[in-house]
Amino acid sequence: MTETRFKQAVALVGALSLAGALGLLGRVFVFAPDLRSPQPAPKAQAEAPAAPTPPQAAELSRAILNNDIFGLLPTAAESAKSADPPKPTEIDMDLAGTVVTADPAANVAFLRDRSAKTQKPYTVGASVKDATIKSIGKNFVIFSRQGREEILSMKP
Known part of the structure; x- marks a missing residue:
């Protein structure tokens, strides 16, 4: 294969890849309405009760620390030890x-x-x-x- 043919093949593969990527993007964002950004809800659905909000990061951190799932709090034996080294x-x-x-x-x-x-x-x-x-x-x-x-x- 000559250098010119190799360059042509590389250019063709690049063009086909770009066309495929553009086709995929068009399919996802243009032709798939369920994947687009959500539209505002009609007034009839707006009156429905709002879903509960998920817990925030601070609440989750507090729950993890309070439940001591990582064993950070001292045990009874450790707390009974004297504070003197x-x-x-x-x-x-x-x-x-x-x-x-x-x-x-x-x-x-x-x-x-x-x-x-x-x-x-x-x-x-x-x-x-x-x-x-x-x-x-x-x-x-x-x-x-x-x-x-x-x-x-x-x-x-």
């Missing part, structure tokens, strides 16, 4: 790292004992010296020690 722990250990999963009970903390110079993995509920691991998060471990919460953070 946990104090730094005095345990003779360093936090080497943590593995945090979707299941908080499966989280693992790697603690290094400074005196014995050993490192071991611990899970939630494990006893470490005179404390119990209450929760493990990214770069921190919260201990329950002598009835109060203490935190051990990873050092940079």
